[in-house]
Amino acid sequence: MAKYKETIDLYSDDGKVLKSNVTLDKISPLVNPASKKLIDLAKRSVAVNLGGIEAALKTGKLGKGGVIMGRELDLPIIANKDAIVAKIKDMVDVNGGETVVHEYKGGNLLLVEVPEARITSASTYDAAITAVAAATTYAIVDQFKVSMFDAPAVKATTFGAYPHTMDMEGAFVTSILSNPQNNEGLGYGFRNIGVNHFVMMTHRNAMQGAALAATLETAGEFEMGGAIGPFERHMLLQYAFQGLNANNLVYELVKENGQTGTVGTVLQSLVGRAIEDKVIVPGKKGGYFQFYDTKDPMMWNAYAAAGTLAATMVNCGAGRFAQAVSATMLYFNDLLEHETGLPGTDFGRLMGTSVGFSFFSHSIYGGGGPGIFNGNHVVTRHANGCGIPCVVAACALDAGTQMFTPEGTSAIMGETYGQIPEFSKPIDQIAKSI
Incomplete structure (x- = not known):
């Protein structure tokens, strides 16, 4: 320049x-170093609402505005948040120790910073949210030994209505960036x-x-x-x-x-x-x-x-x-x-x-x-x-x-x-x- x-x-x-x-x-x-850090964190940071996931599973409120009666799961996610966070970090890590997880509101909210390698080795920034959403899903399934028949309910809290919708509608795993398909032109992320x-x-x-x-x-x-x-x-x-x-x-x-x-x-x-x-x-x-x-x-x-x-x-x-x-x-x-x-x-x-x-x-x-x-x-x-x-x-x-x-x-x-x-x-x- x-x-x-x-x-x-x-x-x-x-x-x-x-x-x-x-x-x-x-x-x-x-x-500018601060601007570059801000841009980097915007791409690599993903918010996880563990408290929201627990409440949604308990009531069967899955996706945006949907309630699936009979598919409720009463899982003590917040009580086991330390184990779940450890599993998420382990699965999102690349070389070991790079994933940073900030905990807020007593662990009800997480902000996960994924390793840089996941972004540099991807074509778009959605590699961050997909990795965190998938890791959160599996961490909960693994922690509570959720059956293959109930696991989709967990996935519905982390990915929302996706892939039935273009974006992750109703998900409790979110980013400030929208998914790339919603960007209306080159460079609009x-x-x-x-x-x-x-x-x-x-x-x-x-x-x-x-x-x-x-x-x-x-x-x-x-x-x-x-x-x-x-x-x-x-x-x-x-x-x-x-x-x-x-x-x-x-x-x-x-x-x-x-x-x-x-x-x-x-x-x-x-x-x-x-x-x-x-x-x-x-x-x-x-x-x-x-x-x-x-x-x-x-x-x-x-x-x-x-x-x-x-x-x-x-x-x-x-x-x-x-x-x-x-x-x-x-x-x-x-x-x-x-x-x-x-x-x-x-x-x-x-x-x-x-x-x-x-x-x-x-x-x-x-x-x-x-x-x-x-x-x-x-x-x-x-x-x-x-x-x-x-x-x-x-x-x-x-x-x-x-x-x-x-x-x-x-x-x-x-x-x-x-x-x-x-x-x-x-x-x-x-x-x-x-």
Whole structure:
């Protein structure tokens, strides 16, 4: 990749400088040690809900919403969790001792990190979840000498309805990554993570959640070929200023407007900051209208993306509702274009995405709230790495207005992945690793 001379300062989510004079390449998902560890763990880590498996077997609730009466199994799984964990580790190991198992909630929840060899020797990342699900199945069958006639019930708790469904519907073995068949194009794996997952993994911290989403969305952009040549700098600048609070821009915009501000006042602050930093300069006049010019459209896009996140935090934070995020992303950028004569975030694509997002998240269609969307969705995929971070921030600030709450859909993600610093505090970890 290219080497960059221009530098940024990285700030925390509370406005304190973490690292100064950082060249752009140092935050790249191809280079930054914390980002690389995060990406690696996202592929190799699998959550196992042992408590959920025990309860499901006891009641016969198998698959998503299914109950098979007469197939109940009363197995003391939690009471025997040490033996089951040992069996899982032994079966998932390659050379011996590489499998890491984190236990949470008294062993009710596990986070299993499979050996790197299982991923490097596989064509896709699903080698992790299949290995853990199969090992969990056999560990339970072996521990309790489950008969060949009852073993399929155990398998139904670990693999869910698969292979009758394309994904592991209703499984108690889960990953933040969806199965590859659900990815709608080349390189969409890291963009196919639900908004509510990000919210819970970062414990409802809006800026950390946006950073985690931006990190994996940007990794996805690199994977799909969207950060090649001059577009590499474009993606890194957008990621730095929106996702990592570069030069404290997002924090200062929110602080300046948080108490009494609106989407419009955030816009005024953003344009003022862009003029002050010489990112844009006054151009020609068209009657009463002052056009602005820029010699660095990629830096302008980064400022626009940061402003969009700040406007989202101010507006959705004031109302404690996530539902306004689509309108905020749309009209902040609409106002920005009218104010400057320059393109909005992602050169107009975020505006277009937001129109469809409004319709599908709460208009006359209204199939689900913002929290159940992801960057792989047919509605939200068109904003290249800059839309989902705003949605995550909005849902983190939501006070329970969604039909599908983060606690309802993604609690386990917070209780497992959210205990790993790279997932829960990405801003700090990325800066620390430079």
